[in-house]
Amino acid sequence: MNTRFVVATHILAYLARANGQPVSSEVVAKSVGTHPVVVRRLLGDLRRAGLVRTQLGTGGGALLDRALDDITLLDVLHAMLEPEADLFAVNNANPNTGCDVGRVISDSLDDLLGPAKKAMQAALAAVPLTEVIRQIRLRLNSEDCGCPADDGS
Amino acid sequence: MNTRFVVATHILAYLARANGQPVSSEVVAKSVGTHPVVVRRLLGDLRRAGLVRTQLGTGGGALLDRALDDITLLDVLHAMLEPEADLFAVNNANPNTGCDVGRVISDSLDDLLGPAKKAMQAALAAVPLTEVIRQIRLRLNSEDCGCPADDGS
DNA sequence: AAGTGTGTAACAGAATAGGTTACAAATATA
DNA sequence: TATATTTGTAACCTATTCTGTTACACACTT
Numbered sequence: 001m002n003t004r005f006v007v008a009t010h011i012l013a014y015l016a017r018a019n020g021q022p023v024s025s026e027v028v029a030k031s032v033g034t035h036p037v038v039v040r041r042l043l044g045d046l047r048r049a050g051l052v053r054t055q056l057g058t059g060g061g062a063l064l065d066r067a068l069d070d071i072t073l074l075d076v077l078h079a080m081l082e083p084e085a086d087l088f089a090v091n092n093a094n095p096n097t098g099c100d101v102g103r104v105i106s107d108s109l110d111d112l113l114g115p116a117k118k119a120m121q122a123a124l125a126a127v128p129l130t131e132v133i134r135q136i137r138l139r140l141n142s143e144d145c146g147c148p149a150d151d152g153s
Numbered sequence: 154m155n156t157r158f159v160v161a162t163h164i165l166a167y168l169a170r171a172n173g174q175p176v177s178s179e180v181v182a183k184s185v186g187t188h189p190v191v192v193r194r195l196l197g198d199l200r201r202a203g204l205v206r207t208q209l210g211t212g213g214g215a216l217l218d219r220a221l222d223d224i225t226l227l228d229v230l231h232a233m234l235e236p237e238a239d240l241f242a243v244n245n246a247n248p249n250t251g252c253d254v255g256r257v258i259s260d261s262l263d264d265l266l267g268p269a270k271k272a273m274q275a276a277l278a279a280v281p282l283t284e285v286i287r288q289i290r291l292r293l294n295s296e297d298c299g300c301p302a303d304d305g306s
Numbered sequence: 307a308a309g310t311g312t313g314t315a316a317c318a319g320a321a322t323a324g325g326t327t328a329c330a331a332a333t334a335t336a
Numbered sequence: 337t338a339t340a341t342t343t344g345t346a347a348c349c350t351a352t353t354c355t356g357t358t359a360c361a362c363a364c365t366t
Contacts, residue, residue, distance in 0.1 A: 006244055
């Protein structure tokens with residue numbers, strides 16, 4: 001699940017840098033370091049979530065279907081989860097409803113986890129793809145400039 | 154992982170209501186709806202995290218090893234993760250370091266996910282076991298009072 | 307019509323977790 | 337001291353999930 005999220009973000013960042021040109025799953029797979037089918041599967045999820053569009057045939061491939069500012073890490077996370085699945089879902093074991101604790105623990109935890117869920121969602125929603133691209137550029141630039149030799153020694 | 158967290162919290166809530174009396178894994182397992190060995194495995198993690206203590210022999214079992222206010226949902230989460238494992242760890246696939254995006258995406262995401270991680274941790278740290286117990290009591294009471302018939306109809 | 311690229315099914319292998327059995331070690335109690 | 341109780345842990349099976357791969361139908365460009 002974690003790698004799905006990371007790879008999906010990788011894919012989107014790659015597409016974002018392609019400036020509207022379709023990119024084939026084979027090319028993206030090279031960058032990610034995986035098999036093109038894996039990329040196409042993830043692209044399928046991203047497509048169903050409305051984040052990317054794909055074109056068949058020669059010269060086809062995937063491209064973003066929204067403005068960079070309209071795609072956030074929260075969108076990516078949701079695209080990676082089943083419809084209505086929930087990272088914070090209280091995965092009910094089989095609590096014994098004959099026991100006080102067992103009968104209400106799931107609902108109680110659901111409520112108690114609400115704020116944590118909301119906090120995380122807000123933080124993820126605050127990071128648009130533009131910010132991801134900016135971070136990537138920053139790091140590439142700091143490679144170029146020959147840091148770390150900036151310590152005055 | 155999700156069930157591990159939920160079941161661990163269930164166990165702690167159960168122990169909290171036992172008022173310092175050791176509870177056997179068999180009794181807890183009944184409440185959780187699972188096998189005693191599963192409970193003992195989780196109790197092992199909780200023990201290594203310093204949240205519970207166990208007593209061998211007749212009349213033995215598990216009991217809390219901290220004040221109710223000194224155990225938060227964040228403590229539980231940490232106890233369920235490997236030492237130094239991280240729910241937000243950027244599970245590096247094998248990004249192609251010959252590609253601009255591949256070379257820096259992992260570190261970039263690590264930075265970008267930092268705030269989401271901190272936000273969630275803060276929210277979880279704000280929920281002590283006392284609060285879990287309080288929620289459970291609230292729900293048990295609302296069972297007793299015969300709600301929902303309070304709509305004035 | 308031919309070539310290119312997606313969409314998806316199918317299958318093998320790894321990783322993770324739950325359920326179960328089995329048993330050694332520790333402890334309370336008769 | 338002997339016995340019953342309870343934990344701690346290893347071992348194994350099963351289910352689930354994900355990755356990697358092959359295969360192939362379908363769509364689109366030229």
